[in-house]
Amino acid sequence: MATLVEASDLRKxxxxxxxxxxxxxxxxxGEVLGFLGPNGAGKSTTMKxxxxxxxxxxxxxxxxxLDVFEHPxxxxxxxxxxxxxxxxxxxxxxxxxxxxxxxxxxxxGDGAKRRVGRAVEQTALGSVLGQRIETLSKGFKRRVAxxxxxxxxxxxxxxxxxxxxxxxxxxxxxxxxxxxxxxxKAIIVSTHILEEVEAVCSRAIIxxxxxxxxxxxxxxxxxxxxxxGSIGVRVGPERAEAVSKALLDFAPxxxxxxxxxxxxxxxxxxxxxDGAPAARELATLIRAKFLDADDVSVERGNLxxxxxQITTSDTGGPDA
Amino acid sequence: xxxxxxxxxIIARREFIAYFASPLATIFLxxxxxxxxxxxxxxxxxxxxxxxxxxxxxxxHPWLFLLLVPAVAMRLWAEERxxxxxxxxxxxxxxxxxxxxxxFLAAWAFIGVALLATLPMWIxxxxxxxxDNGAIVSGYLGSFLMAGAFLAIGSSxxxxxxxxxxxxxxxxxxxxxLVMSGHELVLSVLRTFTPDFVLSxxxxxxxxxxxxxxxxxxxDLPSIIFFASLIAFALFANRIFVELKKAD
Numbered sequence: 001m002a003t004l005v006e007a008s009d010l011r012k013x014x015x016x017x018x019x020x021x022x023x024x025x026x027x028x029x030g031e032v033l034g035f036l037g038p039n040g041a042g043k044s045t046t047m048k049x050x051x052x053x054x055x056x057x058x059x060x061x062x063x064x065x066l067d068v069f070e071h072p073x074x075x076x077x078x079x080x081x082x083x084x085x086x087x088x089x090x091x092x093x094x095x096x097x098x099x100x101x102x103x104x105x106x107x108x109g110d111g112a113k114r115r116v117g118r119a120v121e122q123t124a125l126g127s128v129l130g131q132r133i134e135t136l137s138k139g140f141k142r143r144v145a146x147x148x149x150x151x152x153x154x155x156x157x158x159x160x161x162x163x164x165x166x167x168x169x170x171x172x173x174x175x176x177x178x179x180x181x182x183x184x185k186a187i188i189v190s191t192h193i194l195e196e197v198e199a200v201c202s203r204a205i206i207x208x209x210x211x212x213x214x215x216x217x218x219x220x221x222x223x224x225x226x227x228x229g230s231i232g233v234r235v236g237p238e239r240a241e242a243v244s245k246a247l248l249d250f251a252p253x254x255x256x257x258x259x260x261x262x263x264x265x266x267x268x269x270x271x272x273x274d275g276a277p278a279a280r281e282l283a284t285l286i287r288a289k290f291l292d293a294d295d296v297s298v299e300r301g302n303l304x305x306x307x308x309q310i311t312t313s314d315t316g317g318p319d320a
Numbered sequence: 321x322x323x324x325x326x327x328x329x330i331i332a333r334r335e336f337i338a339y340f341a342s343p344l345a346t347i348f349l350x351x352x353x354x355x356x357x358x359x360x361x362x363x364x365x366x367x368x369x370x371x372x373x374x375x376x377x378x379x380x381h382p383w384l385f386l387l388l389v390p391a392v393a394m395r396l397w398a399e400e401r402x403x404x405x406x407x408x409x410x411x412x413x414x415x416x417x418x419x420x421x422x423x424f425l426a427a428w429a430f431i432g433v434a435l436l437a438t439l440p441m442w443i444x445x446x447x448x449x450x451x452d453n454g455a456i457v458s459g460y461l462g463s464f465l466m467a468g469a470f471l472a473i474g475s476s477x478x479x480x481x482x483x484x485x486x487x488x489x490x491x492x493x494x495x496x497x498l499v500m501s502g503h504e505l506v507l508s509v510l511r512t513f514t515p516d517f518v519l520s521x522x523x524x525x526x527x528x529x530x531x532x533x534x535x536x537x538x539x540d541l542p543s544i545i546f547f548a549s550l551i552a553f554a555l556f557a558n559r560i561f562v563e564l565k566k567a568d
Contacts, residue, residue, distance in 0.1 A: 028381065049565065050406070051411045052410075052411060053407050053411050053567070054409050054567050062378070071417065072413075072415075073413045074413075075416070076411055076413040077413040079411070081407075081411045083404060083407040083408055083411070084404070084407075085404050087403050087404035087405040087407060087408055088408070089334070089338070089403075089405055090403065091341040092334075092337075092338070092339055092341070092343060096337075100330065100334050101412070103330045104327060104330050104331070104412050104413075104414060105412070105413060106413075132341075142567060148408070302336075
């Protein structure tokens with residue numbers, strides 16, 4: 001698989017603020033990279049450098065093997081970009097805006113018409129083509145901006161918060177679209193909605209204060225959580241003591257913790273000796289062995305916890 | 321080169337149409353035609369002079385332009401920066417020059433439309449008498465060139481701010497200084513404390529003295545070079561300002 005996006009040691013500072021502090025990454029064809037981080041972590045700045053909008057203070061960015069600053073025109077031709085906030089020319093109609101983009105990307109006449117038609121179909125914009133963009137709802141505006149980015153069927157697609165401000169249905173549509181396009185493109189999606197990472201991304205990078213602090217699949221990232229792969233058991237208070245004892249006697253379990261009570265039930269957490277991989281089978285076993293356990297589940301943890309743990313662990317919180 | 325022409329044209333066409341998408345175009349054209357006419361007839365004494373020419377018409381163009389042209393130029397870059405579309409524009413496979421030229425040419429063409437809208441003046445003067453039409457053509461040419469210089473300055477100032485009002489005020493002030501630099505009022509003040517070469521340098525920047533030959537029917541090469549090089553210089557500054565401020 002070819003690496004289509006490559007950043008090496010990108011650096012950028014604005015006055016005294018170091019926005020991006022040595023970010024290196026590679027995205028291959030077929031990959032959807034989730035770009036996570038608290039607000040102000042440097043996500044947008046990194047994207048602006050990858051797309052050639054901002055010149056880095058150090059390091060380099062390559063799109064489809066073309067250095068973005070040495071061959072800006074050729075690199076930008078291979079790139080679709082949805083900037084933060086999905087800006088479009090509000091005084092144009094969706095149709096004339098997309099035609100403008102098609103023309104400036106080198107398509108003429110029928111070619112331009114075909115490209116616009118396809119992008120409109122993919123983003124379901126047919127009903128609002130004749131309306132001025134500034135009069136459209138937020139969801140439609142966003143889709144116009146996405147149509148603009150995918151119109152030339154680019155090899156590389158970089159989207160800064162593509163689902164920000166959309167309702168759940170619209171979010172679903174955008175994610176579906178990203179999923180459909182993923183196979184033959186390298187896609188970078190920045191977000192701070194973590195469910196999105198699990199929904200569309202094959203890999204995620206978490207950045208904090210301009211640096212990459214984690215890189216892996218959603219599963220790999222969640223494995224970093226201390227309770228990942230533990231087994232949660234909920235039982236009535238009268239049986240809590242007995243069940244917890246029985247669990248502890250059960251060989252694969254090394255530790256049982258009592259977390260607390262909720263809705264009149266006691267919550268126990270059992271930590272398997274072999275960690276996460278064995279958890280699912282164990283949960284089934286436990287369910288069969290201790291029928292009186294009302295509820296048994298494998299705790300995966302969630303990305304929110306990973307995110308919080310990673311981005312607040314060093315020197316005092318994300319806003320410091 | 322072909323790419324430069326093609327992309328500049330596509331951008332210019334978009335910008336040109338954008339003028340007409342807002343009431344700005346109608347208001348501007350109305351005000352421009354009304355003011356050029358009013359100045360020519362009432363202030364310039366078009367009828368009282370008893371001469372069939374457009375000198376009183378052209379005479380006030382520098383003064384009208386210094387307010388009206390910055391109003392055309394102010395949105396060129398400030399609006400892109402305010403709405404964030406500059407990020408879209410500058411990540412398209414075009415060179416910054418194509419964007420700068422395209423925008424400038426669109427605005428210049430718009431001023432051209434405004435000048436065309438004053439053609440009834442020309443017809444009138446031909447109905448009333450036998451004017452020197454050559455002088456009128458050169459007057460229009462000079463006026464158009466001068467507007468281009470104002471516009472290039474306005475465009476580069478527009479790249480410095482997200483605020484169109486600020487862009488307007490700063491550009492209008494600079495244009496005012498350039499118009500006034502040849503005026504006796506300014507020169508007589510300067511004369512009291514500056515050496516002659518500074519005085520003549522300041523005077524040589526004057527839009528008034530470079531525009532004047534055109535109104536008299538002279539297609540003055542040094543003046544054409546003056547306006548053309550001022551346009552080139554301002555657009556070059558525009559390029560630097562865009563680069564400098566685009567990400568703020």
